[in-house]
Each structure stands twice: as structure tokens, then as C-alpha cells.
Amino acid sequence: MAVTDEAIEKIKGMIVSGALRPGDRLPKESELASELGLSRNSLREAVRALSLIRILDVRQGDGTYVTSLDPQLLLEAMSFVVDFHRDDTVLEFLAVRRILEPAATAMAASRISEQQIDALSAQLDKLGDSPSVEELVACDLDFHRGIVQSSGNSVLCSLLDGLSGPTTRARIWRGLTQEDAVSRTLHEHRAILAALRDRDGEAARSWATVHIASVEQWLRSTL
Amino acid sequence: MAVTDEAIEKIKGMIVSGALRPGDRLPKESELASELGLSRNSLREAVRALSLIRILDVRQGDGTYVTSLDPQLLLEAMSFVVDFHRDDTVLEFLAVRRILEPAATAMAASRISEQQIDALSAQLDKLGDSPSVEELVACDLDFHRGIVQSSGNSVLCSLLDGLSGPTTRARIWRGLTQEDAVSRTLHEHRAILAALRDRDGEAARSWATVHIASVEQWLRSTL
DNA sequence: TGCGCTGAGACGTCGGATGTCTCAGCTCAT
DNA sequence: ATGAGCTGAGACATCCGACGTCTCAGCGCA
Incomplete structure (x- = not known):
């Protein structure tokens, strides 16, 4: 499996398991990338994908947050x-x-x-x-x-x-x-x-x- | 709007308008990137997002294709x-x-x-x-x-x-x-x-x- | 006290280099 | 002639580093 797909699964896991709750802020891109063991570019692909389906909310200049996860x-x-x-x-x-x-x-x-x-x-x-x-x-x-x-x-x-x-x-x-x-x-x-x-x-x-x-x-x- | 979001919309538009049909192959990343006026990295984010929701099917070493779009x-x-x-x-x-x-x-x-x-x-x-x-x-x-x-x-x-x-x-x-x-x-x-x-x-x-x-x-x- | 500036921090975008995979076409032994 | 196996071109995968842009908090001035 590609590192990006792994990252998607890991982030999903963090949310489903409750480690990340609605409204929580993710570590900054560079940190999260090294935590998950991939480059910032690849991580960005994962974040962008989760952002398209409204799991994550990316705010330029601020940070990346978990959405409310409302149905x-x-x-x-x-x-x-x-x-x-x-x-x-x-x-x-x-x-x-x-x-x-x-x-x-x-x-x-x-x-x-x-x-x-x-x-x-x-x-x-x-x-x-x-x-x-x-x-x-x-x-x-x-x-x-x-x-x-x-x-x-x-x-x-x-x-x-x-x-x-x-x-x-x-x-x-x-x-x-x-x-x-x-x-x-x-x-x-x-x-x-x-x-x-x-x-x-x-x-x-x-x-x-x-x-x-x-x-x-x-x-x-x-x- | 971010260039990546524009790219997502443009690719979506190409598919909805019929310019790209199910099973069609997209131009290679570098070409499509220059066509849409963005870098390959940013285009990849768009492609990855559309791939997560099964609009595109990316095959390493081969190319990127539009899926069957079956419900x-x-x-x-x-x-x-x-x-x-x-x-x-x-x-x-x-x-x-x-x-x-x-x-x-x-x-x-x-x-x-x-x-x-x-x-x-x-x-x-x-x-x-x-x-x-x-x-x-x-x-x-x-x-x-x-x-x-x-x-x-x-x-x-x-x-x-x-x-x-x-x-x-x-x-x-x-x-x-x-x-x-x-x-x-x-x-x-x-x-x-x-x-x-x-x-x-x-x-x-x-x-x-x-x-x-x-x-x-x-x-x-x-x- | 409140407005506006400013700088740190975080995401946005880019270009290039290198690795890995797929497929088509060629070579060669059968 | 045919099939297996090799090989090289092409395309995606990943990474690095640099620079642009935006947001927000905190400082300073009126």
C-alpha cells in the first residue's frame, strides 16, 4: 500500500479511535509527516483527500482541524x-x-x-x-x-x-x-x-x- | 480558491461534461498539470482526492483512468x-x-x-x-x-x-x-x-x- | 482603550531529482 | 513459428528544499 494510503488510514484510525476528537487540531504538517514516517508532500495528499470528504478542515495560515463530523x-x-x-x-x-x-x-x-x-x-x-x-x-x-x-x-x-x-x-x-x-x-x-x-x-x-x-x-x- | 481545488473542479467538469468518459485515460501528470496551469505536486493532491472517492483510478507505472462511475x-x-x-x-x-x-x-x-x-x-x-x-x-x-x-x-x-x-x-x-x-x-x-x-x-x-x-x-x- | 502594525507560525505552491512499477516489444531458445 | 524471459521507455511514487501567502496574537502608538 502506498504511504499516502497508509497515512489516510492512520489519520482515520486516530479519529475513529477517539485519539482525535471533533474540533481537535492536528500537529502541523511537518511534524505529522515525520510522526507518520512520510514526506510533507505525501501527507498533504492524504490531508487533501480527507478534506474533500469533509473529515478534515484545512485553514491556511492557521492549522488543520477535525471537522464536527456531523452527519x-x-x-x-x-x-x-x-x-x-x-x-x-x-x-x-x-x-x-x-x-x-x-x-x-x-x-x-x-x-x-x-x-x-x-x-x-x-x-x-x-x-x-x-x-x-x-x-x-x-x-x-x-x-x-x-x-x-x-x-x-x-x-x-x-x-x-x-x-x-x-x-x-x-x-x-x-x-x-x-x-x-x-x-x-x-x-x-x-x-x-x-x-x-x-x-x-x-x-x-x-x-x-x-x-x-x-x-x-x-x-x-x-x- | 486554491489551485488544487480548481483542479478538482476542472477534472470534475471534464467528466460531467462528457469530455472524459468512464474508462478514459487522463493525460500524464506532467501534461495535465501544465494544461491546468499548476505544478505536478498540486495536481497530484487533486488526483488523490478524486481517487479516494473512486472517481479516478490511479495505476502506478501505467496511467490514471476514469473509473466506471458505477453507482x-x-x-x-x-x-x-x-x-x-x-x-x-x-x-x-x-x-x-x-x-x-x-x-x-x-x-x-x-x-x-x-x-x-x-x-x-x-x-x-x-x-x-x-x-x-x-x-x-x-x-x-x-x-x-x-x-x-x-x-x-x-x-x-x-x-x-x-x-x-x-x-x-x-x-x-x-x-x-x-x-x-x-x-x-x-x-x-x-x-x-x-x-x-x-x-x-x-x-x-x-x-x-x-x-x-x-x-x-x-x-x-x-x- | 482601541486601532493598526508586525512578526512568528502554518498552510500553499513550486521545481527538480530519484525510486518503483507496468507494459510493450525484442531476443532467443525450443 | 512460438513461447518465455529480458529490457527499456514511460508513468506514477516519494522526497527535499525553497519561497509565497495567509492567519492570528501581541506589541506599540494615538
Whole structure:
């Protein structure tokens, strides 16, 4: 195994074993390099790799730190990975979302606060009659994220956030310019909110399923 | 933005745009470095980072290639990330698995072949009366993976594989030494197989839910 | 007391040298 | 003619040392 890979494993080991805790600062590059028995260049490759997946946080002029290791932060790296997938696997990602999102929405029904529902509702109202694609994407993302956050499961939340990555979603919306599709989507969003307001988990689950399925159906007919 | 980060983005862009396709070979390090306008050392950091998440495959003495970009391969990187999570988030991961696995099992009910069911059944029989922890973990992993693969959704499969990463699962089994827990788990496995053999998706879903929930319950009482 | 400067410390980037590995193509004995 | 084995070119692996840039704490001045 290459020295860089060894270094990655060793640093991982230090974190998993608890020798390094979230927020801790690593020894400076030159010291850590000699501790692990490799050159600074090779160590930097290891640190850079761990930094890409949000395990380490490198601050120039300051030092290198272990991140908070929050699920939210770590799974954020997943959206980077999702971006690489080609169109032919988008449907599979959507199928997974179709499983997770209704469940998350149902969970949110018993936990979401009135204020949050009001806020989400207000945001929908704010969207004009002919919003731009960028506005639609941002609104859609916020809407679903807002609800899923109320599921109380941060892993679930991050996972869905990654699955519905900006690229994928933008790609979907880009072709979704038909007027009726937009209005239907907004209508479904309102229906989900209404179910949440009624604390009706099953209705919320069903509307979420319908919502995702309609996108899925449209996408399947287009591809 | 650092030159290395720029390089990561540029390479990502080349792949996402289709300029580089799966299996393609990248220009040699020195050439690519000058193309992107940075030193070979810095480029190597970018390549190493993309290699960690299985976007690139570096072969010493040969060259650097774009991987197949299969969902299976890319989400494999997730298990690396999952390993970093501490015990307090294991329950959240399990909750997500509780959503996905029953759905995947139900999907498998209509697609799994008789041979696969027989193979899984034989594997359960092969497990003796007092298997070691290693055997239990391996068997449990194989069992669930075998079923989920039959769901026909490779993203779902990889996701579950990552969620039930070796570390997490081993950690759970390690404390699960009570005799009755082991026998109950095996009983549940057989029940799932029976439901699959009957092509009864709803029964399979329910047994899978019960199965995960029992682990969840045990874990909750222990933590 | 507070602003701004300044220097030490740490990461960022670079170029070059050398080691190691892979693969293709050649040599040569069969 | 064919196959094993050798060999050299090419490409990644690793290291060293130097210099640039950034951050932060501490000092000095208004």
C-alpha cells in the first residue's frame, strides 16, 4: 500500500479511535509527516483527500482541524459524488427518494411546528406566477429540505439533500417548463402542507409519494 | 480558491461534461498539470482526492483512468464516511435503514429468482448452532445484500450496503451475544425468505421491518 | 482603550531529482 | 513459428528544499 494510503488510514484510525476528537487540531504538517514516517508532500495528499470528504478542515495560515463530523457535513460530500452520475441512473436515485421522502414527510407530520408550516406556506405564496427556473429550483429545494428537517433525523435529512443534489434537480427542472407541470407541482406542495397542518401523517405520506411519482413519471417519459 | 481545488473542479467538469468518459485515460501528470496551469505536486493532491472517492483510478507505472462511475463504486465511498460516525448517530442510520430495507425487500419479492432464494436458504442452514461473531456478521451482511440486490436498484443496494457498513454492524453484533437474540434473528431471516418464496411483498416488507426494529429496540435499550 | 502594525507560525505552491512499477516489444531458445 | 524471459521507455511514487501567502496574537502608538 502506498504511504499516502497508509497515512489516510492512520489519520482515520486516530479519529475513529477517539485519539482525535471533533474540533481537535492536528500537529502541523511537518511534524505529522515525520510522526507518520512520510514526506510533507505525501501527507498533504492524504490531508487533501480527507478534506474533500469533509473529515478534515484545512485553514491556511492557521492549522488543520477535525471537522464536527456531523452527519449533515459528512453526507454533504455525497452530493459531490451524485453529480458524477449520468442520466441513466437518475431514475434509480429518484426511486430511492421516492422511498425516503414520503417516510420523512410522514415523520415530520407529528413534529413540525406551526411556525415552520407558516413559513413554508409564505414562501410558496411569495413565488410569482411566472418564476424563473432558478427560483423554482431554489424554492423546491427549500421546501423539501424544510419538511425533511422536521423529521428529526439528520442522517435522513442529509441523505435526501444529497440525493436531490442541485445538479440533478436543475437537470430535471430545466426540461420541466410546461406551465401545467409547474402549477401542478405548486398544488402538490400546498397539499403536503395542508396534510402536515392537520397532523395527518398518512395523507402527508401519500401526497409526497404522488409528488415524487409525478416527477418520476414525467422523467421516464422524457428520457 | 486554491489551485488544487480548481483542479478538482476542472477534472470534475471534464467528466460531467462528457469530455472524459468512464474508462478514459487522463493525460500524464506532467501534461495535465501544465494544461491546468499548476505544478505536478498540486495536481497530484487533486488526483488523490478524486481517487479516494473512486472517481479516478490511479495505476502506478501505467496511467490514471476514469473509473466506471458505477453507482455501486461511487457509493462505496460512503461506507468510508459512515465509519467516522460516533455511536450517538448509529440510531439515526438504523432509522434510515428501517425505511429503506423493507421497501427493498418488498421490491425483491417480485424479482428474486428461486435459485437465489435457495442459495440464501442454504447459507442460513450452513450456519451452525454456535457461530462466531465474525461468521454472524458475514452471514448477516450477505443475507441482506443478497436480497437487496434483487430489488433491481443498484443505487438502493449500494446505499444500504454503505449504511450497514462493516464497522457499524460489527459494533452492533459485538454486544449481541445473548443466545435468544441470535436465534430470533435467524428465525426472522427464514421468515423473510418464506415470504419472498411466496412472492408476498407485503409480508416480506413487514418481516423486514420487524427484523430491523428488533435490532433498533435492542440497541436503544443498550445505549 | 482601541486601532493598526508586525512578526512568528502554518498552510500553499513550486521545481527538480530519484525510486518503483507496468507494459510493450525484442531476443532467443525450443 | 512460438513461447518465455529480458529490457527499456514511460508513468506514477516519494522526497527535499525553497519561497509565497495567509492567519492570528501581541506589541506599540494615538
